[in-house]
Structures are given as C-alpha cells and as structure tokens.
Amino acid sequence: MKSPEFDLALERAVRWVTSYFAHTRDFPVFSKSIPGSIKNAIPPALPETGEPLSALLDDFERLVVPGITHWNHPRFFAYFAITGSEPGVIAELLSAALNVNAMLWRTSPAATEIEEAALGWLRDALGLPRELFGVIYDTASVSGLHALAAARESLGLEIRNLGAAGRDLPRLRVYCTAETHSHIEKDAILLGIGRENVVKIPTDDAFQMAPRALASALAADRAAGYLPMCVAATVGTTSTTSIDPVRAIAAVCREHRVWLHVDAAYAGPAAIVPELRWVLDGCELADSIVVNPHKWLFVPIDLSVLYTRHEGLLRRAFSLIPAYLETPESDVRNYMDYGVQLGRRFRGLKLWFVLRAYGRSGIVERLRNHVAWTQELARRIREAGDFEILAPHPLSVVCFRHAARGLENEALDAHNQRIVDEVNRTGFAFFSTTRLNGRLALRMAIGNERTTEADVFETWDLILRTARQLAPA
Numbered sequence: 151m152k153s154p155e156f157d158l159a160l161e162r163a164v165r166w167v168t169s170y171f172a173h174t175r176d177f178p179v180f181s182k183s184i185p186g187s188i189k190n191a192i193p194p195a196l197p198e199t200g201e202p203l204s205a206l207l208d209d210f211e212r213l214v215v216p217g218i219t220h221w222n223h224p225r226f227f228a229y230f231a232i233t234g235s236e237p238g239v240i241a242e243l244l245s246a247a248l249n250v251n252a253m254l255w256r257t258s259p260a261a262t263e264i265e266e267a268a269l270g271w272l273r274d275a276l277g278l279p280r281e282l283f284g285v286i287y288d289t290a291s292v293s294g295l296h297a298l299a300a301a302r303e304s305l306g307l308e309i310r311n312l313g314a315a316g317r318d319l320p321r322l323r324v325y326c327t328a329e330t331h332s333h334i335e336k337d338a339i340l341l342g343i344g345r346e347n348v349v350k351i352p353t354d355d356a357f358q359m360a361p362r363a364l365a366s367a368l369a370a371d372r373a374a375g376y377l378p379m380c381v382a383a384t385v386g387t388t389s390t391t392s393i394d395p396v397r398a399i400a401a402v403c404r405e406h407r408v409w410l411h412v413d414a415a416y417a418g419p420a421a422i423v424p425e426l427r428w429v430l431d432g433c434e435l436a437d438s439i440v441v442n443p444h445k446w447l448f449v450p451i452d453l454s455v456l457y458t459r460h461e462g463l464l465r466r467a468f469s470l471i472p473a474y475l476e477t478p479e480s481d482v483r484n485y486m487d488y489g490v491q492l493g494r495r496f497r498g499l500k501l502w503f504v505l506r507a508y509g510r511s512g513i514v515e516r517l518r519n520h521v522a523w524t525q526e527l528a529r530r531i532r533e534a535g536d537f538e539i540l541a542p543h544p545l546s547v548v549c550f551r552h553a554a555r556g557l558e559n560e561a562l563d564a565h566n567q568r569i570v571d572e573v574n575r576t577g578f579a580f581f582s583t584t585r586l587n588g589r590l591a592l593r594m595a596i597g598n599e600r601t602t603e604a605d606v607f608e609t610w611d612l613i614l615r616t617a618r619q620l621a622p623a
C-alpha cells in the first residue's frame with residue numbers, strides 16, 4: 151500500500167469520525183433498511199484486483215452508514231444504551247494499528263500489564279476486594295461461561311480430564327431466576343449441564359430472587375442426589391434492572407457450599423457513584439462477578455470483565471500449554487491460561503484510556519445524571535395519569551405502558567407495540583420493549599454519554615403524544 155494513499159484515506163476516515171460525533175443526532179436513530187437491500191448492492195464475487203481505499207470509503211458512506219442503527223445516537227434508549235466514546239475510539243484505532251496478540255506476557259508485555267493495571271483500578275473503584283483477579287473477555291456471555299467452568303472445576307469431579315459422559319456422576323445444577331440473562335442457560339448448555347438442570351428460583355413482586363426459595367431448592371436438590379454447582383444472581387437484570395439480594399443469597403450459598411456468581415454486566419459501574427455503592431452490596435462475598443465496561447462505562451463494544459477470587463481454579467480449568475507456546479518467564483501472567491481463546495485483542499488499552507479520560511469524578515457525574523433523569527422521567531410518566539410504571543426503577547431504566555382506557559391484555563399489548571413502532575419509525579428516538587408477567591412493557595434505557603436531559607424529555611413528549619393519538623377515542 152502506497153503511503154500517500156493510506157495517509158489520505160486515514161485522514162478522510164478521521165474527518166468522517168469527527169464529523170459523525172459532531173452530528174450524530176442528525177441521523178435517524180433506527181435504520182430504515184429493508185432486509186437484503188445492502189447485501190444485494192454488493193457484487194456477488196470478490197474483486198479480482200484491489201480497489202482504491204477511496205472507493206471503500208465512498209461505499210462506507212453510501213452503503214454502510216444508511217444501514218446503521220445508531221447506538222451512538224444520544225436518543226438511542228433501546229436495550230442498554232452504550233457509548234463508543236472518543237478516548238475509546240482512539241484506543242481502538244491504535245490497538246488495530248499495533249495488531250497485538252496478547253496471548254502471552256512476552257507477546258506484548260504492555261497489553262498484559264495495562265489489562266492488569268486497568269482492572270485493578272476498576273476493581274477498586276467498584277469497591278470490590280483487592281484479592282479479586284480480573285480478566286477481560288469479549289462479552290458477559292463469555293465471562294459467564296468461564297465463571298461457570300471455574301465453578302465446575304471447583305467440584306473436583308475431574309471433568310476436565312475424564313469428561314462427563316458415560317460416568318457415574320450426579321447431575322450438576324445451576325440456579326437463577328426467570329429474570330436472569332439468557333446467557334447463563336446457554337453457558338449451561340455449552341458446559342453439558344443441560345437446560346433441565348438450570349433451575350429458575352421464584353422472584354418477588356420486584357423481580358428479585360427469593361433467598362428462602364433458593365435455600366429450599368438447594369436442600370431439596372441435595373436430598374434428591376443432584377449436585378448444586380452454581381447460583382447465578384443478577385445485579386441489574388436485563389428487563390427491569392432489578393437487583394437480587396446478593397448478601398442474603400451469599401449466606402445461602404455459603405451454607406450450602408455453592409459457588410456464587412454475580413452478573414452485574416450493566417449495573418456494576420453504578421457502584422462507582424458513592425450513593426449507588428449499595429448495588430454491589432454483598433458482592434464481596436461472591437466467587438465471581440461480571441461487569442461490562444462496554445455497557446454503562448463508555449468503553450466501545452466489546453469489553454467484559456470477569457473478577458474472581460479463584461484465579462487458580464480458572465487457570466486449572468483452562469490452562470493447556472503446547473510446546474510451541476512454552477515461555478521462559480515464570481513470574482508473569484499469560485492471559486491465554488484463563489480461557490478457551492488463545493489469541494486476544496489488546497482490549498485493555500481502551501478501558502485504560504476511557505478511565506483516564508473521564509476520571510472517577512467524570513464517571514460519577516455522568517452516571518448520576520443518567521439516574522436522575524430516569525427518576526424524573528418516571529415521575530413524569532406517573533404524573534401523566536394514563537400511564538403505568540411496571541417495575542421498580544432504581545437505576546437508568548424504566549418499564550412502563552400506556553394504560554389506554556378500554557383496552558386489556560392482548561389488545562393493550564398491541565396498542566403499546568404500535569406506540570414503540572410509531573416512535574421508532576420517526577427516526578427521532580429508538581426504544582424497545584420487554585415482557586413483565588407476560589405483558590408487553592415499553593422500556594427506556596438511558597446510558598449514552600452524549601444523551602442530554604432534553605433528549606430524554608423530548609422523547610418522552612413524543613411517546614406521550616403518540617400514545618394519545620393512537621389510543622381508541
């Protein structure tokens with residue numbers, strides 16, 4: 151590649167990014183692409199000769215951008231709103247240029263040591279115990295898989311060596327609730343635990359796991375010959391951000407000698423805010439805990455962190471060193487030993503950049519605003535009179551619906567679905583739905599760093615107007 155061509159293309163790409171960040175709110179949040187339209191615009195075969203970078207960038211603007219649903223848009227309120235922040239984007243660019251494979255310490259000492267240092271900062275900022283070991287994976291789903299594998303290793307059943315099939319082993323069980331993120335069940339599938347052995351413990355009216363019901367399930371299962379392997383509690387469930395009573399659950403786990411895993415993928419960062427530190431109450435007793443800086447901590451996707459107090463068990467579950475990866479250093483950490491993946495991106499750089507660029511107080515201020523706006527939004531929803539709040543909203547998500555007069559059950563669900571579809575179709579804002587007790591709920595999640603108070607309340611005004619227009623007369 152000729153250097154002037156690269157320089158020009160890089161400058162153009164950087165200019166595009168700068169302008170994108172300055173004008174993100176001018177794009178429709180939700181892509182209006184129709185299925186197949188993008189794929190059909192791409193030639194069916196690989197080009198025979200290389201194309202100029204300028205042609206690639208032309209197509210990026212012409213073909214790719216219109217097919218983007220803008221997660222970076224300040225009025226993206228669907229799922230969990232996230233941010234590809236400026237320091238994170240710069241780190242991604244530099245990390246792509248370095249193209250480091252952080253599998254061994256020696257394959258880039260900086261990648262390993264920056265991961266260790268940034269994870270230490272984050273652990274301390276979250277108020278978690280210093281003895282926790284941290285490792286970065288791509289997503290919470292994969293962090294959870296590794297936690298569950300370490301929990302299985304802790305049982306000493308030699309499954310790593312002998313496998314589980316054809317042996318006289320008890321059935322292993324994992325405990326969670328219907329509100330638990332679906333990855334726990336997928337991870338159990340992958341580890342050979344089986345979906346039937348993922349036990350859903352009942353929740354109370356605030357969608358929180360009932361510790362007494364957990365204790366009874368554990369006792370009954372032991373008596374019936376099952377082997378409890380792991381309890382997965384959640385701090386900030388995906389539908390409503392409910393927070394399981396981790397301290398009480400930890401006491402039950404200790405009594406029944408079961409691994410406690412805490413999924414704090416979304417809500418974990420809230421613990422950096424002094425008055426929200428309580429969200430991780432009891433998590434110091436957990437065996438493992440997941441936090442996703444790519445959710446509510448402004449780090450570009452993907453970056454999930456697993457902390458565990460059992461570094462040795464995690465390593466025992468996964469370390470396997472072929473001859474070609476032997477390494478002379480003995481006093482270093484080789485992150486390939488802590489997972490199925492050998493090759494690893496240098497993700498620590500973007501976490502380090504983001505933490506430094508905002509600082510503790512910068513993070514606190516942003517998260518505090520998100521929570522304050524959510525509480526004010528909930529107040530306005532309640533005040534409107536014809537809306538209902540459907541779940542507690544301790545953090546930055548609120549679930550609600552338009553209780554249009556004369557509509558019930560399926561008809562009410564359909565009316566609320568029309569409201570979301572109509573608002574999303576405008577391109578002004580994007581939000582999503584969930585189901586609570588079987589009924590459709592509108593769900594607004596605040597979490598993008600560029601969101602302003604006006605974005606939240608202009609969107610609410612649009613929802614309110616749309617709901618009343620669509621309601622039967």
Ligand SMILES: *Cc1c(COP(=O)(O)O)cnc(C)c1O
Pocket residue numbers: 230288289290291292331333384386387388413414415416442454
């Ligand atoms: C989003 C979410 C996940 C899944 O996160 P990925 O990183 O996309 O795998 C897991 N748990 C909770 C509570 C979540 O909100």
